[in-house]
Amino acid sequence: MSEQEMIERYIYEVTRRVPQEMRAEIRMELETLIEDMRVGEGLSVEAALEKLGDPADFARRYRGDVNYLIGPDYYDNYVWIMKIVLMGIGISAVVSALVNAVMGAQGYAAPEFVGAARDVGAWVELFTHFFTELFTSAISGALGAVGLVTVIFAILERQKVRISVKPEKNWNVGELTRNAVQGKTWTPFLLPAIPDKRAVIKRSDSVASIVFISIFTALLVFVPELFGAFQYEDGSLRSVACVFNLDKWGLLAPILVLCLAVGLVDEIIRLVSGYYCKAVMYSTIVCNCIQVTGAVLLLFVLPLWNADFARQIQEMAGINSFSDGDMLFYWNTAGLNRLIFLLILICALAEVGVSIYKTFKYGHNTDKHE
Amino acid sequence: MEKDLLESLLSELRRGTLILCVLSQLGESRYGYALVQTLEEKGVPIDVNTLYPLLRRLEKQGLLCSEWNTQEAKPRKYYKRTVYGDRIFEELARQWESLSAGMDALLVSDERKKEQIKNE
Numbered sequence: 001m002s003e004q005e006m007i008e009r010y011i012y013e014v015t016r017r018v019p020q021e022m023r024a025e026i027r028m029e030l031e032t033l034i035e036d037m038r039v040g041e042g043l044s045v046e047a048a049l050e051k052l053g054d055p056a057d058f059a060r061r062y063r064g065d066v067n068y069l070i071g072p073d074y075y076d077n078y079v080w081i082m083k084i085v086l087m088g089i090g091i092s093a094v095v096s097a098l099v100n101a102v103m104g105a106q107g108y109a110a111p112e113f114v115g116a117a118r119d120v121g122a123w124v125e126l127f128t129h130f131f132t133e134l135f136t137s138a139i140s141g142a143l144g145a146v147g148l149v150t151v152i153f154a155i156l157e158r159q160k161v162r163i164s165v166k167p168e169k170n171w172n173v174g175e176l177t178r179n180a181v182q183g184k185t186w187t188p189f190l191l192p193a194i195p196d197k198r199a200v201i202k203r204s205d206s207v208a209s210i211v212f213i214s215i216f217t218a219l220l221v222f223v224p225e226l227f228g229a230f231q232y233e234d235g236s237l238r239s240v241a242c243v244f245n246l247d248k249w250g251l252l253a254p255i256l257v258l259c260l261a262v263g264l265v266d267e268i269i270r271l272v273s274g275y276y277c278k279a280v281m282y283s284t285i286v287c288n289c290i291q292v293t294g295a296v297l298l299l300f301v302l303p304l305w306n307a308d309f310a311r312q313i314q315e316m317a318g319i320n321s322f323s324d325g326d327m328l329f330y331w332n333t334a335g336l337n338r339l340i341f342l343l344i345l346i347c348a349l350a351e352v353g354v355s356i357y358k359t360f361k362y363g364h365n366t367d368k369h370e
Numbered sequence: 371m372e373k374d375l376l377e378s379l380l381s382e383l384r385r386g387t388l389i390l391c392v393l394s395q396l397g398e399s400r401y402g403y404a405l406v407q408t409l410e411e412k413g414v415p416i417d418v419n420t421l422y423p424l425l426r427r428l429e430k431q432g433l434l435c436s437e438w439n440t441q442e443a444k445p446r447k448y449y450k451r452t453v454y455g456d457r458i459f460e461e462l463a464r465q466w467e468s469l470s471a472g473m474d475a476l477l478v479s480d481e482r483k484k485e486q487i488k489n490e
Contacts, residue, residue: 025447028438028445028447029402029422029447031444032401032403032444032445032446033402033403033418033422035444036403036444037403037418040403040407051418052418052419053417053419057419058419058423061419061420061422061423062422062423062426064423064427
């Protein structure tokens with residue numbers, strides 16, 4: 001490799017890692033710099049490049065990247081929400097392991113509940129099964145949750161960097177004149193107004209939602225058959241009918257989980273903000289749009305419901321047909337789906353409406369410093 | 371281990387003073403490599419891969435302005451403090467003086483105590 005080629009390669013390795021608009025200038029800068037180092041210090045090309053160090057590192061400094069995933073601003077909330085979510089996962093792991101063990105989903109006979117004391121072997125098997133289930137679902141659930149929460153916070157961290165960089169100038173000007181008048185860097189007058197009581201989002205509400213979403217998601221992923229009917233048969237509890245279309249579960253579950261995950265993001269943003277503001281409003285709007293789209297997909301495009309649910313229940317109960325007074329008479333009909341969709345839409349509109357109303361009516365007070 | 375710790379503490383100590391070092395030398399326009407050499411001669415060495423990105427950042431913050439000089443054989447980017455940069459630099463320098471006076475007092479009093487203990 002010739003010296004010129006070595007230089008070219010080095011510069012390429014730096015410039016390919018920086019934004020397009022910086023490239024030409026950095027290229028010129030580095031060409032001159034390397035030449036200066038050779039002449040000025042009598043270095044060989046190799047020694048000069050070695051002194052400049054790893055091009056990836058150089059490029060990172062040019063970009064001014066943060067080299068951490070979650071910074072101090074978000075760390076406390078990150079740990080806190082992680083605890084809540086993991087608690088939810090723990091609870092749902094226990095529930096799903098219990099269900100699986102009692103149902104004997106893996107094809108073994110659950111112990112006789114009558115006169116159970118005699119059936120020691122079956123009880124041992126039940127407990128073994130329960131703990132295996134518990135550990136596998138707890139570990140996989142926890143890994144998924146840790147990943148999801150971390151990704152959400154890493155994105156928040158980076159978005160905030162970008163958001164706060166942009167309006168900085170406007171904000172600084174106001175702050176500077178205020179400082180000039182008062183001659184101090186910070187005075188108590190700079191404290192932001194306490195948010196209007198009516199704009200405050202209760203932490204307990206958000207926490208409850210986060211716990212609920214975590215549990216519900218884990219159950220949907222691990223034991224979808226839980227949402228259905230069971231029959232006690234041959235000494236074990238057996239799932240006879242599930243409300244969901246489990247044949248297409250591989251397709252349905254990701255959409256359901258996506259809808260729940262955006263809900264989780266929305267709740268985390270609410271929890272971190274603590275009151276209705278623009279960030280919460282935008283997040284609510286985006287979240288509800290995604291969820292309504294998901295609902296359209298699930299209810300009208302894909303077969304979410306198990307079409308045979310009503311028939312399976314009939315068989316189980318030994319009933320021939322449902323009369324029009326029964327709920328199940330309307331099972332999987334277009335009318336029922338439309339009704340469910342209408343409810344989802346009303347809830348979404350109400351939530352978006354409340355967010356917009358509260359943000360504009362009360363939320364702006366918090367931006368003032370007076 | 372001890373060497374690593376010392377290294378990281380030292381680099382942390384230097385990092386805080388870097389901007390002041392750089393601003394101090396840019397009352398008149400200089401290009402990057404000349405600045406590296408000046409600082410090294412004065413006993414405050416700085417890595418090139420730290421300085422070049424730092425100059426860009428300070429320019430973006432409005433403390434420095436730059437101009438390409440293409441008159442010479444090699445094109446060079448010259449940096450110089452802006453008026454805003456002058457103001458910030460003066461304030462930083464003032465702060466530095468009081469800080470270093472304070473540090474001196476702290477370190478000297480510590481030295482004296484040690485001597486006292488020795489003498490006793």
